[in-house]
Amino acid sequence: MNRRVLGAGLAVSLPLIVILFANLGRDPHSVESPLIGRPAPPFSLEPVDPGPAVSLESLKGRPVVLNFWATWCIPCVEEHEALASAARRLGDGARFYGIVYEDEAAPVRRFLEERGQAYPSLLDADGKAAIAYGVYGVPETYFIDAQGTIVAKFVGPLDPPTLDAYLALARGEKR
């Protein structure tokens, strides 16, 4: 047993392992959104199905969930069911809106016909809403409380427990 080799080897290896484990699971691409705690940027967007434009102004008084998505995005397809069932369950307890990101009305309509539509999706043809919210990629979901303040942002596909936790936050409930 060569103690010097052992000592030197451990002195290099152990800190490295500890640092790498400590950083596991962090996402270097996730930049903390500067919007959290601020009023949600206003928008007025046409829905995919014929109807009047929806503005953020008109939604005040209830928590709002804004889900940026696209039909070509596989994680969006994965989380669709979780969002739809939460929207159905909560009914008037929260308003859900999909905002279509870099996609066309026709494939979106086809997708919603196939997969079921629990809440309206809005078209963001020139990407202004996505830019205002600082969307980096899809899916990204913003949780806005009844006063119109963004309380949280989630990047990636939502599963039901995560979604419930964020909804509770948006509705001002204790977790």
Added chain:
Amino acid sequence: MTPLLGRSLILLALLSATTGALVGFATGARPTVLSSTWTRRLAFAFAGFMTAANVLMLEALLSHDFSVSYVAQVGSRAVPTWVSFVSLWSSLEGSILFWGLVLSVYIAAAAWFNRDSHPEYMPYATAVWLACGAFFSFLLAGPAQPFQTMSPVPSDGPGPNPLLQNHVLMAIHPPFLYSGYVGMTIPFGLACAALLTGHLGHGFIRPLRTWLMVPWIFLTCAIVLGGWWAYEVLGWGGYWAWDPVENASLLPWLTATAAVHSALLMERKGILKGWTVTLVVASFLLTILGTFMTRSGVFNSVHSFTQSPIGPTILGFLTAALLFSVALLSLRVDTLTSEGRLEGVPSRDGLFLVNNLLFVLLTFTVLVGTCFPLVVEALRGVRMSVGRPYFDAMAVPIGAALLFLMGVGPALPWGRATPEQTRRALVPPLAGAAVVAAIGFAAGARNPWTLVTLAFGGYTAWVTLAEVWLPLRQRMRSHGEGPLQALAESSLGRGRRRFGAYVVHAGATVVIVAIAVSSTMGTSKEMKLRTGESAAIRGYTLTFLRTEQRDEPHRQSMVALVSVTRDGKDIGTMAPRMNQYDRQREPVGTPDVKTFLFEDLYLSILNLDADGGTLSLHALVNPMVAWIWAATALMALGGIVAVVPRRERGVAPARAAAPAAGLGAAVGRQ
């Protein structure tokens, strides 16, 4: 059907690798001919199953079989066939599958070439290789499955990441990188075998060195190809940014280069055995660290794969490999006894040691710089990055010192040198240093480090050329050969290893000088041009002619046509472009590069307004960049010359061939 078959092949590969590793370790401890044979057979079986799985995936990609999850994830009917082909390694699961292929080919080759030699080491070595093979098969069977069944089967897929479709170098760079990275497993296995058996005989140094050189050659090419790709694709005008993933490929290269040198000393003098083995082990561990860096999502880099679930698994493997290596080294390194002793510094031997220490110092420097942001974030929750200034401040002096050593070392004789010998060896090359530094100064070099590098480069070039020339001259005199024949004889005959090494040194000298020149002596200018307007940069006049739109199935491009004249002479039209890929919001720019003998003209679009009438252009004149690419090819060539085995003397065919060759030469002279 295909997904099921693929999963079965992966499981069979996992089974044969696991069994082979167990049998191998048992055989190493208690060798029998039968179990050695079975260890080798299981290695071949692993290689067969892994190769079959890759062929199956390639077939699925080329035939657009979207029932396979990986094909559904990266495939697309719209992309050209070569893109479908390279999709094999363009995304996480496929890249691990491809890793398995490269590993299995290496294992099969190493097992085959050593089937009749080194029976005391081979079972342990094969066991270590197969243990690594088992880990990667496990990744493919569990956390990173490429062969999941898609239901319902999609009709089309999104295609691979646009940046990867943007340049054909992306088809070449990853296979080289993988051949470099994965290949380090082979010398690692051999080093472990030496430690496990407790001796490292003279005969075993050769396979160790050969199997270290093969991945070294690939890794050398891969690092530079990566830089070339960044240069040709990313559009910021440089080729190296000290990005974590770039560093990840550099780290094992540094330790492997050190190991190649210390192996030479070990071979000649029987010393530094434990040290060489440690460097070889470290090179392997650094490749696994690099794999973790690119695939865990922990490091922020343009090259990294996105968030992936295999980070923790790779980190587990890295931890196990680190602890295994540290334990093995500390328990067994004392069994590898030295047979000689080291001479002091004013000798070639002593400088080998200095070379090794510098390489290790540089490795630590880069490793610390790469990991430091993680430490800061873990401790203080602040995100930061370690940038160029730190790396340059450390790497430039160390690089210059290594360049100088590359001259001084080979100039000095082996063993103890008298002051007179030292003076005679070290003074004449100063002429080379003076000439090259003077040329650089005349060409406008004023940066002190650049001048130092040029002087060291001139010194080393002098020594290197002299070391190549002197044996040639001797041959020409004693054998009456012409210069070309003497060159062929020394590159293929007895002195080939030495000759190859000096070719590598010549290439490395040019690379280091070209890096120094290109990074300090370039010109860069941003310009805004309306159609028809011109601007000048260092003797070139650029005129924005017009914008063209080009449509391809998978992308649309806006091409800015810029005519270039130098000293009033037309030298053609350049076409930097912005590519808009389907399903990607931000356009991806592709610069255009025109290469002349001493410099590149590099044009990259910063912005092109919607009607194509106004162009913001980043123009650079980069001196000597193309020399880096060419000199790297020289390094690789030298490496190949050094590593390809010479025909053994005393073997019947060689003896039979010798008189015939002599006769041929005699006839040729008449």
